[in-house]
Amino acid sequence: MLFLKRYLPLVICGFTGVVFGIQYYVPHKASEDLLTFINDWMIIIFGFSMILALASLFHVHYQKIRRRQSGWGFSLIVFIAIIVTVIIGIISQGETVDEKGLTSFGWIYTNMLVPLSGTMFSILAFFIASAAFRAFRARTLDAFLLLFAAIIIMFGRVPAGEYLWSKIWGAEFPLQMGDITEWIMGVLNMAARRGILLGVALGAIATSLKIIFGIERAYLGEKE
Amino acid sequence: MRSIFHLLIFLLIEGQAFSQELTPPKELKAFDAPYDSGNVLYLTWKGMPYDSEKVDYIVYISESEEGPFFEIGRFKSNTHFKADKNWPAWAWKRTTEYHYFEISSFIKEGKEIPLENGKTYFLKLLVTDGIKQVKSNVVSAFPKGNLFNLLKLNNLIYMIIFSVIILWFIARAKKRELFLRKIPALEAIEEAIGRSTEMGRPIYFLTGRLGMSSVSTIASTIILGEVAKKVATYGTEIKVPHTDPIVMSVCQEITKQAYISAGRPDAYREDSNFFITEDQFSYTAAVDGLMVREKPAACFYMGYYYAESLLLSEVGASIGAIQIAGTDAEHQLPFFVTTCDYTLIGEELYAASAYLSKNPVLMGTLRGQDVGKGFLMGAVFIGTGLATLGTITGAMQIVSFVLDWFKGF
Amino acid sequence: MRKIANILLNLDRRIIFLLIAAAVLVPLLRPFNLPGISISQPVKGVYDKIESLAPGDVLFISMDFDPTAKPELYPMGISILRHAFSKDLRVICMTLWAPGVGMAEEVMSKVAREYHKEYGKDYAFLGWMPGQLTVIIGLGQDLKKTFPKDFYGNKTDRLQIFENINSLRDIDYMVDLAAGDPGIETWYLYGKEKYGFELGGGCTAVIAPGLYPFLQTGQINGLIGGMRGAAEYETLLNRKDKATVGMDVLSTTHFLIIGLVILSNIFYLITRKGKTVR
Amino acid sequence: MDLSILLGAWVAAGLTLFIFSFLYKDNFFFKLGEHLYIGVSVGYSITLLIFKFMRPKWFTPLFGEHQWILLIPTLLGILILTRFIPRLSWPSRLTFAFIFGFGAGLTIPRSISGYILQQIQGTVIPMITKEGTQISYTFRDFSNLLVFIGVLTVLIYFFFSVEHKGAINILSRIGILFLMISFGASFGYTAMARMSLLFGRCYDLTLFSSKRYYYATPILLCLIILCFLIHHVLSKKHSV
Structure with missing residues (x-):
């Protein structure tokens, strides 16, 4: 029993890890087929795991409704919205567009989901401004560089900024705003990003190695 | 006189061809393209003294030795050298001494037919200067999948x-302790939990938006374990809204373990980890809504984030929570850095899990x-x-x- | 003075929100048509590559975005397709994002109509297929097996456009318009690295800085970043459209933010000065 | 105009305003929008999962084409569901192990190739320019040198097992400065992206303000503001 509970998962994990690690170096068609095949399995497994997620979601909102917690009416709306969307989705066979144009499911998608997510996304525009106002204060050299780089890029990436710059220095001036922003992005920004990327890549490799060798077991919800 | 003039022009234009007699190409070899999944053949032959702008090579292919042969490529003889292929020195000799040509398909009766694995194809080469032509012998090969790239x-x-x-370092770390430099963000964790306890408000912990197989999520779950342990000891409430079902169920296990090891299994609540939705912005809207209503005193954003980073942290800032972020999503770091009190940058997130748990394996x-x-x-x-x-x-x-x-x- | 500065430093966020809303709405209702914009090298990379293709060459486009990224990527898709169709390239389009199918189809058929292109001969839309990397690898191995049917249900091996195209190896250029993951990096790791086609990208301005390392190493040969990139492409094509209009809005909002940051720093210096004196 | 388009415009405009109302404060409309959003998005994912993933990748191949091998992932999927019974939840670990092994195996070689090798390749370049036999030092070479310094110092910043003092401290400080410039630049760059999104949203809103849509936006906006006012007045009375 202990074998099944503790060691079998490690064996499975190590085996699949090694197989798919090696798979990369084998150009044979069989190896590519294996990768795509197992990738499709992942879709199936994910499908089943969604049942777990839905159970949790239903549980949370059901509890709210049952206990008549404040805002339980909104939980009811969640349920109704899910059920209505799924029913319409089934009627439309999951297609958003067909020969006749938008399906009912497509209507829900275009007129509800898109504006909702688009608006939530665009709220960022307001937040970015308030964050800049609050956080960009030249308290230290670090903070100064941060805000200075941000201002230069914000100034240089819009036509008005470029226009002003070329008005001040003349269109013949060898250092145009576009060149400056490109240089900051392509040299200073790129160097830092590359440093982060290299570190992150090493971390990813290290963690993956530990998983394959069964050293890292946090994912099993298990301590050492 | 006129004929001499013509001859002169002719000599000038075709001088090269006169100076170098066309001969059949040497060392012609056809072989399966190495290091691939098949369906491609290579043809190589030695560069000849007559290679120039004016001499063309034409490559032919056939499915049988007798033909019919189909033309698959025509190019100037001073091009298509092995040196053109940007392969490493250990796998391919980058030289201008040899020509090479790659074949993956041919056109037969107006249709493009890809090469088939295991089927033998016959190839030959024709050299021409526009007047004269010289044929090579016929060579053959079959494409196949290779086992090592x-x-x-x-x-x-x-x-x-x-x-x-x-x-090696993991093995060594188990034997003796290692030094780790200080990470200020981590010192703040204790403070944040303490403050929540004082204020009697919950703590929000987000694990990012990637699945369990991403390194950042794994690091995040380890940190969650440590945070949950402290939370359990202090007797504060922790809430972990999820966007991935598998991460959720792993986190449930981890939180439970943390409460048990802190000696407070009674305080553990199954619904401290709960699922909201998989969709990015409805998840964000819901968490923002929860934060505004429950006013947590501390928010942790550990793991991988996309555009929601600022949407979450700016709302967190507006309700005055202590915010500690950690992400290896380098494109979201600027927002956490500007809006959160402390930020773990990139690899620091992985380091944090080692630092907090003092686990020799992680330190190693x-x-x-x-x-x-x-x-x-x-x-x-x-x-x-x-x-x-x-x-x-x-x-x-x-x-x-x-x-x-x-x-x- | 210090008092005022302090008040202004702790300005209610909602006032900033109002200012931003105004900065967006004013140019939207009354465009000022700012003068032309300069062209950056990465955008030119994509443009030049398409420009260098000959009529009949195959351009493969994957529109990996959903309607939330529409303001940035939709104009890009339109411009690239216009460019491709005006050069008589054959265009094959698909998406890895299920919610993006409707929009990708819209972009494709809209521009094709504009240039009177014939479906199946000049262009094709493959639609969407589950599996992300499975799809990319599948396309690299055998296009028609991965997509036996196109979006409209036509058999791909019957369509003229696919006659000489068996896999990604046979395309002349691929452009990925991506709003996230799966996106340009996915196409690089699972596609280009193995099947060796030329890859260019277009993406939201957020991911663009992160792709600069890939740009510098030539892993991608060009990059159109955000609405600004789209406006540059419109300028290159000499066809001003939505992205160019958006440039006005970007100018006003950026200047507003810059102004706010400078002001907040002045206030900050004033309050700090006071403290040191004391 | 088609009724469904008109209704769509009103719904879209209304929901957009509901979410925007959050900028003022948390309120009834936002809560309504938020919960509708969760419900619709979950419903949408379920439908997509059924018709776009499970049907073509699982149901049809398994039950239609009898690809019995797919019973393995089916079993793995069912094992996850053992989590419903806390006492018997261990079999779900088998599935997790499989997922993790797969992910870890894929990650290693691809990280080396896409991140490490390619990034090193980009950094390992000559620090001078040579044209013909003429050796010169151009601005480009200076930029390359900066990249070289930036990459190395940022890496030094990420050294955890070495104490940051002396030369290491100075180098890691330089690394931090590079990081800060990079963050600032990305922030500025992203501001553009976010403004573009807002532009897109407002573009739609102004579109719905036209007569063609029977002034959907302004009418709904006025209604929402009216509600806020009424609520404000009522709650004031209440507190008195």
Whole structure:
């Protein structure tokens, strides 16, 4: 029993890890087929795991409704919205567009989901401004560089900024705003990003190695 | 007189062809393209003295030795050298002494037919200067899938080096303790939890938006374990809204374990980890709504984030919560850095899990990663030095033997 | 003075929100048509590559975005397709994002109509297929097996456009318009690295900085970043459209933010000065 | 105009305003929008999962084409569901192990190739320019040198097992400065992206303000503001 509970998962994990690690170096068609095949399995497994997620979601909102917690009416709306969307989705066979144009499911998608997510996304525009106002204060050299780089890029990436710059220095001036922003992005920004990327890549490799060798077991919800 | 003039012009234009007699190409070889999944053949032959602008090579293919042969390529004889192929020195001789031509399909009766694995094809070459033509002998080969991609040899060697370094340091770390530098963000965790307890408000912990197989999520779950332990000891409430079902169920297990090891299994609540939705912005809207209503005193954003980073942290800032973020999503770091009180940058997120848990395995890994970084820095140093030296001395050919090991193919 | 500065430093966020809303709405209702914009090298990379293709060459486009990224990527898709169709390239389009199918189809058929292109001969839309990397690898191995049917249900091996195209190896250029993951990096790791086609990208301005390392190493040969990139492409094509209009809005909002940051720093200096004196 | 388009415009405009109302404060409309959003998005994912993933990748191949091998992932999927019974939840670990092994195996060689090798390749370049036999030092070479310094110092910043003092401290400080410039630049760059999104949203809103859509936006906006006012007045009375 202990074998099944503790060691079998490690064996499975190590085996699949090694197989798919090696798979990369084998150009044979069989190896590519294996990768795509197992990738499709992942879709199936994910499908089943969604049942777990839905159970949790239903549980949370059901509890709210049952206990008549404040805002339980909104939980009811969640349920109704899910059920209505799924029913319409089934009627439309999951297609958003067909020969006749938008399906009912497509209507829900275009007129509800898109504006909702688009608006939530665009709220960022307001937040970015308030964050800049609050956080960009030249308290230290670090903070100064941060805000200075941000201002230069914000100034240089819009036509008005470029226009002003070329008005001040003349269109013949060898250092145009576009060149400056490109240089900051392509040299200073790129160097830092590359440093982060290299570190992150090493971390990813290290963690993956530990998983394959069964050293890292946090994912099993298990301590050492 | 006129005829002499004509002859002169003719000599001028066709001078090359006169000076070099066309002969059949030498060392013609057809072979399966190495290091691929099949369906491709290569043809190589020695560069000839008559190679020039004016002489063309034409390649023919057939499914049988007798023909019919189909033309598959025509090019100037001073092009298509083995040197054109940007393959590493250990796998391919980059030279202008040999020509090469790649065949993956041919046109038969107006239709393009890809080469089939295991089927033998016959190839021949024709040299022409526009007047005369010389044929080569017919060679044959069949494409097949290969078992090892030699181009990835350096990749494999790097993998072995990193594996050895990391496993070795893990083994060593179990024996003796290692030094770790301070990470200010982590010192703040205790403070944040303490403050929540004082204020009697919950703590929000987000694990990012990636699945369980991403490194950042794994690091995040380890940190959650440590945070949950402290939360359990202090007797505060922790809430973990989820966007991935598998991460949720792993986190439930981890939180439960944390409460047990803190000696407070009674305080554990199954619904502290709960699922909201998989969709990015409805998840964000819901968490924002929850934060505004429940006013947590501390928010932790650990793991991988996309555009929601600022949407979450700016709302967190507006309700006055202490915010500690950690992400390896380098595109979201600017927002966490500007809006949160403390931010773990990139790899620091992985380091945090080691630092908090004081787990020798994690500490050893960190040490191994540092050595790995040292290795990469060394590679950059040596590589840049060699590349510069090679440019100065003009010995790029020799230097590239070494530089190829630092390149991806 | 210090009092005022302090008040202004702790300005209610909602006032900033109002200012931003105004900065967006004013140019939207009354465009000022700012003068032309300069062209950056990465955008030119994509443009030049398409420009260098000959009529009949195959351009493969993957529109990996959903309607939330529409303001940035939709104009890009339109411009690239216009460019491709005006050069008589054959265009094959698909998406890896299920919610993006409707929009990708819209972009494709809209521009094709504009240039009177014939479906199946000049262009094709493959639609969407589950599996992300499975799809990319599948396309690299055998296009028609991965997509036996196109979006409209036509058999791909019957369509003229696919006659000489068996896999990604046979395309002349691929452009990925991506709003996230799966996106340009996915196409690189699972597609280009193996099947060796030329890859260019277009993406939201957020991911663009992160792709600069890939740009510098030539892993991608060009990059159109955000609405600004789209406006540059419109300028290159000499066809001003939505992205160019958006440039006005970007100018006003950026200047507003810059102004706010400078003001907040002045206030900050004033309050700090006071403290040191004391 | 088609009724469904008109209704769509009103719904879209209304929901957009509901979410925007959050900028003022948390309120009834936002809560309504938020919960509708969760419900619709979950419903949408379920439908997509059924018709776009499970049907073509699982149901049809398994039950239609009898690819019995797919019973393995089916079993793995069912094992996850054992988590419903806390006592018997261990079999779910088998599935997790499989997922993790797969992910870890994929990650290693691809990280080396896409991140490490390619990034090193980009950094390992000559620090001078040579044209013909003429060696010169151009601005480009200076930029390359900066990249070289930036990459190395940022890496030094990420050294965890070495104490940051002396030369290491100075180098890691330089690394931090590079990081800060990079963050600032990305922030500025992203500001553009976010403004573009807002532009897109407002573009739609102004579109719905036209007569063609029977002034959907302004009418709904006025209604929402009216509600806020009434609520404000009522709650004031209440507190008195």
